[in-house]
Amino acid sequence: MDPDLRRDIVSLGFVKNLVLENGNVSLTIELTTPACPVRDELQSLAKEAIRAMPGVGEINIEMTAQVRKREEPGDLIPGVKHAIAIASGKGGVGKSTVTINLAVALAETGARVGLMDADVYGPSIPMMMGIPDERPLTTSSKILPIERYGLKMMSLGFLLEEGQAVLWRGPMVAGTVKQLLADVDWGELDYLLVDLPPGTGDAPMSLAQLAPLTGVVIVTTPHHVAANIAGKSVHLFRRLNSPIMGVVENMAGFACPNCGEVTRIFAGMTGEELAVKIGVPFLGSVPLDPMVSKASEEGVPSILAYPDRPQAVEFRAMAGRLAAQASIIAMSRATVGV
Ligand code: ADP
Numbered sequence: 001m002d003p004d005l006r007r008d009i010v011s012l013g014f015v016k017n018l019v020l021e022n023g024n025v026s027l028t029i030e031l032t033t034p035a036c037p038v039r040d041e042l043q044s045l046a047k048e049a050i051r052a053m054p055g056v057g058e059i060n061i062e063m064t065a066q067v068r069k070r071e072e073p074g075d076l077i078p079g080v081k082h083a084i085a086i087a088s089g090k091g092g093v094g095k096s097t098v099t100i101n102l103a104v105a106l107a108e109t110g111a112r113v114g115l116m117d118a119d120v121y122g123p124s125i126p127m128m129m130g131i132p133d134e135r136p137l138t139t140s141s142k143i144l145p146i147e148r149y150g151l152k153m154m155s156l157g158f159l160l161e162e163g164q165a166v167l168w169r170g171p172m173v174a175g176t177v178k179q180l181l182a183d184v185d186w187g188e189l190d191y192l193l194v195d196l197p198p199g200t201g202d203a204p205m206s207l208a209q210l211a212p213l214t215g216v217v218i219v220t221t222p223h224h225v226a227a228n229i230a231g232k233s234v235h236l237f238r239r240l241n242s243p244i245m246g247v248v249e250n251m252a253g254f255a256c257p258n259c260g261e262v263t264r265i266f267a268g269m270t271g272e273e274l275a276v277k278i279g280v281p282f283l284g285s286v287p288l289d290p291m292v293s294k295a296s297e298e299g300v301p302s303i304l305a306y307p308d309r310p311q312a313v314e315f316r317a318m319a320g321r322l323a324a325q326a327s328i329i330a331m332s333r334a335t336v337g338v
Contacts, residue, residue, distance in 0.1 A: 001045070003038050004324045005331050009046070012331070023057035025050050032327035033190070034065040035109040037320030067111065067190040068330055075212055076182040080114070080192045082214040082326045084245065085207055087237070089229025091198040094250035095219045096124045097296060098286065099195040101303045101311075102217075105319035106191050107150040108303075114145065114192040116180050117155030118207060120166070120173055121197050126157040130299020134158055142185035149301060154184045173202035178210055191326070199229075200236040208240035214326050215245035217283065220274055222252050222266040227274045234278050245325040246283035247275040248318060255287040255310050262287045262310060281325060284318035286311050 001008055009015055009029060016028040029046060031039060043061050050059050067081045077083060086102070088095040100115065107113040117125035126132045129148050136158050137144045143159075145152035156176060160166070186192060194211075197203050207213065216237045220230040234244055249271025253264040265288070275282035286292075289311045295302035303312040 003041065004328055007331075009042065017062075023055050024060070025056055025058070026060040026062075028062045028064055031063065031065040032330065033067055033109075033323040034111050035106050035320050035323035036065065036327070037317070037324055039063055065110075067326075068334075076178065076210055077186055077192065079188040080186055080211075081190050082330070083192045083194060083211045084214050084322070084326065085118075085194045085196050085204065085216045085237075085242070086219060087196045087204060087216050087233045088198045088219040088226075089231070089233050090226055091122070093198075093219050093221045093226055094286070094292075095119075095198065096128060096195050097292060097302070098217075098219050098248050098250060098315075099193050100125065100128055100301045101315040102319050102322060103151050103191075103193045104149055104301045104303050105316045106193075106323065108316070109319070109323075111190040111323070112188060113151050114186050114189045115151050115153040116184075116192060116194045117153070117157065118177055118180060118194050118203050119197045120156050120176055120203055123155045123157035123160075125153060125155045125195060128296045128299060129153065129301070132157070132299075139185070143183055144185050149304060152186065152189070154180055156180070170202045174206040174210075177203055177206040181207075181211055191323075200232055204233070204236060205240065208237065208242045213242045214329055215243040217245050217248055217322065218274075218280075219248045219250055220271055221250055221268075222264075222270055223268040225268075227269040227271075230274060231278065234280075243329055244278065244280045245322060245329065246281040247271045247278075248283045249274075249285040251288040252285045253287045255289040257290055260310055281321065283321045283325075284314050286314050286318075 014029050016030050018027045047059050086099040103113050103115045117123045134146050145154045218230050220226050253262040255262050272282045291306045292302040292311055295305035303315045
């Protein structure tokens with residue numbers, strides 16, 4: 001049984017290349033994501049189940065992964081298997097920080113990952129990735145994404161001249177989001193993470209209407225206000241028919257720079273309480289850590305700059321949980337034919 005999908009892996013179609021020879025058994029288990037958090041558990045469960053049968057000699061199980069895609073007509077990003085938006089109720093909760101670190105954590109597992117900065121009002125990805133002056137190349141028809149830290153990325157920040165102000169009106173935001181999707185040569189990706197501007201404005205609306213989103217991740221901090229505003233984003237996405245894949249809590253406690261021990265500081269509603277309240281999975285909690293802020297000033301994702309600190313460990317675990325949610329949503333859509 002797959003512990004997340006709650007179905008047996010044979011009927012899920014995960015078992016491939018089954019060979020029985022003189023009692024020796026070999027097979028491949030093809031998972032729905034290379035970031036599967038239950039990969040090792042599944043392998044040993046399968047081994048145990050085979051071992052329990054009489055006459056079995058050697059057992060050889062190869063674990064592979066193939067991310068599956070939801071087909072939709074008029075899809076602007078046909079090569080992208082899972083488009084996942086990262087949203088927050090208000091600014092400054094660490095939405096961009098969470099987005100880049102989740103993207104790098106997914107890429108570390110071998111998945112092909114893109115990062116689209118749709119925070120049109122304040123595109124911060126170029127700075128946080130240490131490439132504020134980079135300008136993308138174009139072919140005759142497409143803009144080529146910039147590659148860094150194993151990710152393909154695009155941001156309005158790469159397209160505007162420094163200091164160039166944009167006075168946004170609704171249709172312009174929609175047009176820009178459409179351009180960042182359709183005019184960029186994203187190619188084949190397992191995950192495209194989209195950093196949305198805070199709040200419930202034009203960008204989230206446009207994105208949900210233009211791209212078949214697997215779902216949305218809500219980032220919140222443990223202040224009541226932030227949690228309440230996050231609730232508004234949840235309401236918007238539900239109305240737009242985009243599933244909420246989970247809640248990420250950021251800046252929940254302080255990670256001591258000397259020993260790494262985490263102390264909770266704020267008294268507000270926790271991310272876990274918000275997740276329970278709105279009935280979605282809790283993906284994890286990232287502590288306040290001066291190294292996170294330092295890394296972002298230095299233009300390096302904190303998971304790469306300080307890979308052994310609690311924030312990095314948590315980001316990797318969270319990426320696994322997010323990938324599992326993407327597979328669960330894709331699988332339930334395939335089952336009910338949506
Ligand atoms: P948002 O995208 O929600 O506006 P950012 O990701 O830009 O927020 O983060 C705002 C600031 O807070 C940045 O300077 C970032 O480095 C810092 N920050 C985010 N998360 C943490 C954390 N867990 N610990 C310390 N600083 C953080």
